[in-house]
Amino acid sequence: MSPTIYFIGAGAIARNHADSVGLLPNADEIEIAAADPTPEARERFAAAVDDVRLYEDSESMLAEPVDPNDFVVVAAPPFTHHDETIAALESGRHVLCEKPLAPTLDEAKSMLATAAEADRILGSCNCRHYRTPGTERVKRLIDDGAIGEPYHVTWSTRRQRGRPGIEYQPESKWFLDSSKGGGGIIMDWGPYEFAALDDLIDPDRIDVMDAWTAQPETGVDPEKIPFDVETHGGATLVYRTDEHDVRVTYERASGTHGEERDVTEIEGTEGAIRWDWTEAGTSTVTLATDEGGDVVEEEIDVTPDEEIGAHDRPLVYFNRVVRGGDAPIRTGEEAITSVAMIDAIYQCVELGEPQRVDLAKIA
Ligand SMILES: NC(=O)c1ccc[n+]([C@@H]2O[C@H](COP(=O)([O-])OP(=O)(O)OC[C@H]3O[C@@H](n4cnc5c(N)ncnc54)[C@H](O)[C@@H]3O)[C@@H](O)[C@H]2O)c1
Known part of the structure; x- marks a missing residue:
């Protein structure tokens, strides 16, 4: 089974992240899936990314079998970040969430608590301009x-x-x-x-x-x-x-x-x-x-x-951390400051x- 990078939201920034997949050392083994309720977003994503598996909602996408090195990129607008991140963590996958991690501190804390319970890594895309x-x-x-x-x-x-x-x-x-x-x-x-x-x-x-x-x-x-x-x-x-x-x-x-x-x-x-x-x-x-x-x-x-490049950093660094390496990316408690x-x-x-x-x- 190959690790998959799952995108929740297939808009502008998800297309950017998908461009960065080629820079990952394990790019050849990685598969890509994306969920977006908007047909035009799915079509544009499919035109930009080869062999992508597309879904209309994240629930059906996250029901796919889990590989230990899977991760989910939450790339939909901020009001979705809390619920989509929780669902992704509970599916047994690490989550790289777009910035802002959440619109409120209470939501961010709840995401962090779920990551701890699920023993999965929660990272923030605010590392684009970090260190x-x-x-x-x-x-x-x-x-x-x-x-x-x-x-x-x-x-x-x-x-x-x-x-x-x-x-x-x-x-x-x-x-x-x-x-x-x-x-x-x-x-x-x-x-x-x-x-x-x-x-x-x-x-x-x-x-x-x-x-x-x-x-x-x-x-x-x-x-x-x-x-x-x-x-x-x-x-x-x-x-x-x-x-x-x-x-x-x-x-x-x-x-x-x-x-x-x-x-x-x-x-x-x-x-x-x-x-x-x-x-x-x-x-x-x-x-x-x-x-x-x-x-x-x-x-x-x-x-x-x-x-x-700044736009490559979140995916490249999170992939490194998921595989046990070190990278200048804020995860866990540091992700919510x-x-x-x-x-x-x-x-x-x-x-x-x-x-x-x-x-x-x-x-
Ligand atoms: N555009 C940028 O330059 C940029 C840069 C850095 C970070 N971001 C962040 O990325 C996130 C997304 O921004 P964007 O610019 O890609 O927005 P966008 O409007 O281009 O795309 C958002 C997509 O999310 C989809 N969506 C909405 N609710 C969804 C849900 N529940 N599940 C799945 N898909 C859903 C929409 O249909 C849309 O296609 C935001 O948090 C934003 O702050 C954007």
């Missing part, structure tokens, strides 16, 4: 004291017209409906951002001091379908470690009347570092320090040990009160 070569280099520079004591991070990405469901992937209207997507651009990108920040600063606790969301208006805003998610949001966060508190000024926009901007910078008492945290391949890290009162900038080129952060940010917006995320007590 990227640039961020790994930044961590080493901080550990080596290159910027002294870190005290502030700016983590800001702003697009003027890049709203999922409108300008980006306009056919996927679920992105605009909070009952389907769980939230807006913070829910969409937060899973990557809070995993990366967590790994970079390694806090015991995070305080969400203030948070806000907005939906700036444009001339093409949909009016006849649900559109209740934020396209711009931000938060003031304090990452607390044994040694220091690091303030994080966080912002993300898929729609703003302000200017487009990408700033990822960590400032310390003796220097500052800027870099592109999303870059899975070769990148440049800029270290600014002081020499005799003048700003001195050094550009450090970073080359990854292995070239795997960014859900806790996003939950706390939305709670802070709703209640208007600071929230605390105690990383040791999440699960």
Whole structure:
């Protein structure tokens, strides 16, 4: 019997994952199956993937006999992640779930508990931009004291017209409906951002001091379908470690009347570092320090040990972990920490009160 990779949801990201199967060391032995209720999605998937077994629903697909190295990729919209993941784990298979792992922390905890009961691995696709070569280099520079004591991070990405469901992937209207997507651009990108920040600063606790969301208006805003998610949001966060508190000024926009901007910078008492945290391949890290009162900038080129594109990372890394290897992917309790952060940010917006995320007590 051959191991099978099962896809629940055969849309845009499932096609991307299916493209990555060829990169797996055991690609020749792997079979592919997919379940999607939409005929057009199944047809498009069948056109892109050879010899795929297709199903209209996940229940009939998961009734197939189980191979110990099978895994399921949950690649449907977020409101399905909890129930589909539970069913997949209970079928006896490991699960790689798309980001966000779940729209709420309660759902994420329930998924984690089921994985433990079923003795299966639950992994998150938020490893696309996790431990990227640039961020790994930044961590080493901080550990080596290159910027002294870190005290502030700016983590800001702003697009003027890049709203999922409108300008980006306009056919996927679920992105605009909070009952389907769980939230807006913070829910969409937060899973990557809070995993990366967590790994970079390694806090015991995070305080969400203030948070806000907005939906700036444009001339093409949909009016006849649900559109209740934020396209711009931000938060003031304090990452607390044994040694220091690091303030994080966080912002993300898929729609703003302000200017487009990408700033990822960590400032310390003796220097500052800027870099592109999303870059899975070769990148440049800029270290600014002081020499005799003048700003001195050094550009450090970073080359990854292995070239795997951001979209290939979840499947390649999860496959490695399922086969007993090591990979930079968040599984188990680590898979749910960014859900806790996003939950706390939305709670802070709703209640208007600071929230605390105690990383040791999440699960
Ligand atoms: N599109 C991207 O660039 C991208 C990138 C990274 C992660 N993701 C994540 O991947 C997930 C899916 O996004 P997408 O862009 O592929 O969406 P999509 O709209 O392209 O496809 C979703 C598919 O899921 C199917 N579906 C809905 N409910 C289902 C169910 N219960 N069982 C099986 N199939 C079901 C739909 O029919 C649709 O074909 C989301 O969690 C999203 O955040 C998307």
